[in-house]
Amino acid sequence: MNVLPNxxxxxxxxxxxxxxxxxxxxxxxRAIEQDERGYSVELWEKMASLGWFGISLPESHxxxxxxxxxxxxxxxxxxxxxxxxxxxxxxxxxxAVARHGSADQQQxxxxxxxxxxxxxxxxVQEQDPRLRADAIxxxxxVDGDNLxxxxxxxxxxxxxxxxxxxxxxxxxxxxxxxxxITLVIVPTNAAGIAETRLTTLAKDSQSKLTMDGVxxxxxxxxxxxxxxxxxxSDMLDIGTALLCAQITGAARKDAEMAIDYAKNxxxxxxxxxxxxxxxxxxxxxxxxxxGAQLLTYEALWKLDSGLPFGVEVSQAKAFTNDKCQATVxxxxxxxxxxxxxxxxxLHLWYRRVTAWTMRLGTSFEHRARVARALxxxxxxxxxxxxxxxxx
Amino acid sequence: xxxxxxxxxxxxxSEVQQFIAENVTPEIVAELEDTGIRRRGxxxxxxxxxxxxxxxxxxxWPKEYGGQAGSRIDQYIVxxxxxxxxxxxxxxxxxxxxxxxxxTEEQKQEFLPGIIRGEISFALxxxxxxxxxxxxxxxxxxxxxxxxxxxxxxxxxxxxxHYATHIYLMARTDPEAPRHxxxxxxxxxxxxxxxxxxxxxxxxxxxxxxxxxxxxDARTNETFFENVRVPASCMLGEENQGWYVGAxxxxxxxxxxxxxxxxxxxxxxxxxxxxxxxxEGIAMREDPTVRDRLADMWIEGQVCRLMTLRSMSIxxxxxxFTYEGSAEKVFAPEHGVRTTETIAQMLxxxxxxxxxxxxxxxxxxxxxNLMGAFQSGINHGSVQVMRDQVARRGLGMPRx
Numbered sequence: 139m140n141v142l143p144n145x146x147x148x149x150x151x152x153x154x155x156x157x158x159x160x161x162x163x164x165x166x167x168r169a170i171e172q173d174e175r176g177y178s179v180e181l182w183e184k185m186a187s188l189g190w191f192g193i194s195l196p197e198s199h200x201x202x203x204x205x206x207x208x209x210x211x212x213x214x215x216x217x218x219x220x221x222x223x224x225x226x227x228x229x230x231x232x233x234a235v236a237r238h239g240s241a242d243q244q245q246x247x248x249x250x251x252x253x254x255x256x257x258x259x260x261x262v263q264e265q266d267p268r269l270r271a272d273a274i275x276x277x278x279x280v281d282g283d284n285l286x287x288x289x290x291x292x293x294x295x296x297x298x299x300x301x302x303x304x305x306x307x308x309x310x311x312x313x314x315x316x317x318x319i320t321l322v323i324v325p326t327n328a329a330g331i332a333e334t335r336l337t338t339l340a341k342d343s344q345s346k347l348t349m350d351g352v353x354x355x356x357x358x359x360x361x362x363x364x365x366x367x368x369x370x371s372d373m374l375d376i377g378t379a380l381l382c383a384q385i386t387g388a389a390r391k392d393a394e395m396a397i398d399y400a401k402n403x404x405x406x407x408x409x410x411x412x413x414x415x416x417x418x419x420x421x422x423x424x425x426x427x428x429g430a431q432l433l434t435y436e437a438l439w440k441l442d443s444g445l446p447f448g449v450e451v452s453q454a455k456a457f458t459n460d461k462c463q464a465t466v467x468x469x470x471x472x473x474x475x476x477x478x479x480x481x482x483x484l485h486l487w488y489r490r491v492t493a494w495t496m497r498l499g500t501s502f503e504h505r506a507r508v509a510r511a512l513x514x515x516x517x518x519x520x521x522x523x524x525x526x527x528x529x
Numbered sequence: 530x531x532x533x534x535x536x537x538x539x540x541x542x543s544e545v546q547q548f549i550a551e552n553v554t555p556e557i558v559a560e561l562e563d564t565g566i567r568r569r570g571x572x573x574x575x576x577x578x579x580x581x582x583x584x585x586x587x588x589x590w591p592k593e594y595g596g597q598a599g600s601r602i603d604q605y606i607v608x609x610x611x612x613x614x615x616x617x618x619x620x621x622x623x624x625x626x627x628x629x630x631x632x633t634e635e636q637k638q639e640f641l642p643g644i645i646r647g648e649i650s651f652a653l654x655x656x657x658x659x660x661x662x663x664x665x666x667x668x669x670x671x672x673x674x675x676x677x678x679x680x681x682x683x684x685x686x687x688x689x690x691h692y693a694t695h696i697y698l699m700a701r702t703d704p705e706a707p708r709h710x711x712x713x714x715x716x717x718x719x720x721x722x723x724x725x726x727x728x729x730x731x732x733x734x735x736x737x738x739x740x741x742x743x744x745x746d747a748r749t750n751e752t753f754f755e756n757v758r759v760p761a762s763c764m765l766g767e768e769n770q771g772w773y774v775g776a777x778x779x780x781x782x783x784x785x786x787x788x789x790x791x792x793x794x795x796x797x798x799x800x801x802x803x804x805x806x807x808x809e810g811i812a813m814r815e816d817p818t819v820r821d822r823l824a825d826m827w828i829e830g831q832v833c834r835l836m837t838l839r840s841m842s843i844x845x846x847x848x849x850f851t852y853e854g855s856a857e858k859v860f861a862p863e864h865g866v867r868t869t870e871t872i873a874q875m876l877x878x879x880x881x882x883x884x885x886x887x888x889x890x891x892x893x894x895x896x897x898n899l900m901g902a903f904q905s906g907i908n909h910g911s912v913q914v915m916r917d918q919v920a921r922r923g924l925g926m927p928r929x
Binding site: 139144411414417420424425438443453502506509520521 | 538842843
C-alpha cells in the first residue's frame with residue numbers, strides 16, 4: 139500500500155508536464171476556440187511522436203502496454219495545459235476496442251490509434267443524457283450483413299475531427315438485465331449522418347447527430363448484437379475516470395494561478411495572500427483537488443488491477459464535479475474583476491472545468507449509483523471494501 | 530501507486546479481527562462502556578497483555594525497544610481494527626513518536642518497552658488557559674536549578690491526567706527568547722510532588738456517551754504544577770528546542786487510524802443502520818434525498834480514508850509532510866460534522882435522544898456525536914490553524 143505515484147509514474151507525468159509547458163501555451167487553447175477543425179494538428183502530431191496515444195494500448199498492436207493509470211496521468215497533464223486535442227475521446231474509444239473488440243477490429247484500429255493516425259470518439263448519450271441502458275433509444279436493425287441505424291446521438295465530442303465513433307444503439311426492447319444494446323463502430327463519414335454543431339461553455343467540439351438509415355457492416359459490431367451494454371458501461375466508466383483525471387489537472391492549475399495571483403496582488407497595503415480569508419480559501423481549493431485526485435487514482439488503480447471499479451469511478455466523478463467546480467469558482471473569486479475579462483487567461487480553465495463536470499454523469503447520477511451499491515445489496519459495508527456496482 | 534494492502538497485511542488484519550472476536554468478551558465490552566474507568570478496567574488490561582505479547586503494539590519501533598522494526602502500515606492496520614471496537618493500542622498520541630525521534634538512549638529504554646507493555650502512558654500537557662490554538666504563547670515555567678528544573682504553571686484539557694503514569698509537558702525555559710525558541714519538553718511522572726489534577730467535566734458527562742461516540746469522554750482535567758522539581762534528565766530533546774520536538778509529535782498525532790476513525794465511523798454506522806432499520810415503517814433507504822446525502826457522505830468518507838493512507842504512505846516512504854497532515858486534519862473533522870448533522874436531520878426527533886432514553890437510536894450514539902464530532906475540529910489543532918498551515922507551509926503564503 140502506497141498511494142503516492144511511484145518513480146516511473148512520476149517520470150511519465152513530469153515529462154508530460156514539461157512537454158506541454160513548452161508546446162502548449164494558453165494562447166493555443168484560445169486560438170483553437172475559433173478554429174473550424176476544433177483541434178491543433180501540430181500539437182497532435184508532436185504528441186503522437188512521443189507515443190502518448192498508444193501508451194496503454196497492447197504492445198502486440200504497437201502500444202506501450204502500460205496500465206491505464208499512465209494514460210490517466212498524461213490526461214491529467216493535458217487537463218492542466220487545457221491541451222486542445224481530441225485525446226480523451228480517442229483514448230476512450232480505442233480502449234473500448236482494445237478491451238472488447240474482435241481480433242480483426244483490434245488489428246485494423248489499434249496500431250493506427252497508437253501511432254496517432256486515427257482520431258476517434260464515442261457516441262452513447264441521447265436527448266435523455268442519462269448514462270443508463272434504457273436511455274438509449276437510437277434504433278438499429280439487422281438487414282442482411284448490415285446494421286441500419288436510425289435515431290439521434292447527442293453530445294458527441296470531436297465528431298468532425300474523428301474518423302470512427304464507437305456507438306451504442308438499441309437493437310431490441312429494453313429488458314431488466316439491460317439486454318438489447320449493441321455497441322458498433324460507425325465511420326463518421328457514413329451516408330445518412332446529419333451533424334448539428336453545439337456551442338458549448340468550453341467552446342470545444344460537441345455535436346448532435348441525426349442518423350437516418352446509416353448502414354454499417356455487422357463486422358463492425360463490438361461483441362454480440364443485443365449484448366453490448368456491459369462493454370458500453372465499461373467504456374463509459376473508463377472515459378469517466380479519464381475525464382476526472384483531466385478535470386483534476388485543470389482545477390489544480392487553476393488553483394495555482396489563484397495562489398500566485400494572491401501573492402502578487404496588493405490591496406489594503408499588502409499582498410492579499412497575507413489575508414487569512416484568502417489563505418483559507420486557497421487551502422480549501424488544494425484540499426478539494428487533492429481529494430478528487432486521490433479518488434481518481436484509486437479508480438484507475440482498481441481498473442488496472444482487474445477489480446470492480448464502477449463505484450470508485452462514480453465516487454471520483456461526483457466529488458470531482460462538485461469540488462473542482464468549487465475550486466475554479468473560488469479562483470475566479472480571488473482574481474476579482476480581471477478574472478472575467480476575455481483578455482485574461484483564467485476563464486479558459488474555468489469554462490472547461492465547468493463544462494466537463496456536466497459531461498459523463500452528473501453528481502446526482504453518480505451518487506445514485508454509489509447509493510445503489512451501498513443500499514441495494516445485502517451485507518454490512520465498510521469504507522475501503524470492494525463494492526460491486528449495482529446497475 | 531498501490532492501493533491494496535499486501536496479502537501478509539490482509540492476513541494480519543484477519544488475525545487481529547479473530548483475536549477481537551475471541552477476546553473482546555461481553556465483560557470487556559461492559560468495561561469499555563464504563564466511562565468511569567475509562568477503558569482501563571482489570572479485564573481490559575489483562576487482554577492488553579495478550580495484545581502486547583503478539584507484538585502488535587509499537588510494530589514499527591526498533592526491536593531494541595520492544596518493537597518489531599515492522600511497517601507503519603502494519604501498525605495502522607492493528608490500530609484500526611482495535612479502534613473500531615473502542616480500544617486504543619499504542620497510537621501516535623502515546624508520546625512515543627517524539628521519544629523515538631528526539632529521546633536519549635536512556636529515555637528510549639526507560640519509556641518505550643513500558644509503553645508497549647501498557648505500563649506507561651502519557652497525558653499531554655500542552656494547552657494552557659491563555660494558550661490554546663496559539664500554543665507558542667504558553668507560560669508554564671521551568672527554571673533550571675542545579676541538576677533539576679523547577680516547574681510552575683497550569684495546563685488545561687490534560688485528558689488522561691487522572692490515570693496516566695506520566696505527563697508530556699511543554700514548558701517555557703527561556704522567557705527572553707523569541708516565543709518559539711524558549712520552549713522545552715519534559716517527560717514527568719504524574720506522582721511527582723507538587724502536581725495536582727482537578728476534573729473538568731465535558732458536555733458528555735451525564736448521561737454517559739455510548740461506546741463508539743466521537744469524543745465521548747465525560748472527563749478531562751486541569752493540571753497544576755507548584756514548585757515541581759524534576760531531574761534535568763526528564764527533558765526530551767535539547768533545551769529550548771521543545772517547539773520543534775513537539776511539532777513533530779503533533780504532526781504524527783494528527784494522522785493515523787484513530788484520527789481517521791473518529792471522523793468516518795458514523796458514515797459506516799448510518800449506512801448499515803439505514804439498510805436494516807426503519808422508523809415506524811418509514812424506510813429511509815428508499816428516499817432519493819436520503820440516498821443522495823448518504824452517498825455524498827460516503828464519498829467524503831473515502832476521501833478521509835485516502836488522505837489518511839496518503840499520510841501513511843509518506844511516513845512509510847520516509848517522506849516529510851509539507852501540508853498533507855494538516856489537509857487531512859481540515860477535511861476529516863469537518864466531514865465528520867457534516868455527516869453527524871445530516872444524520873440528525875434524517876432521524877428527526879429520534880436523533881436527539883441520549884443514551885438510556887426511551888426510543889433512543891443505537892443507545893443515542895448519533896445524539897452524543899452531536900456533542901462530540903465538532904470537538905475533532907478543535908482538539909489537537911483547530912481546523913482554522915490547520916488551514917493556516919496548509920496555506921503557509923504547503924502553498925508558501927505569507928504569515929499575517
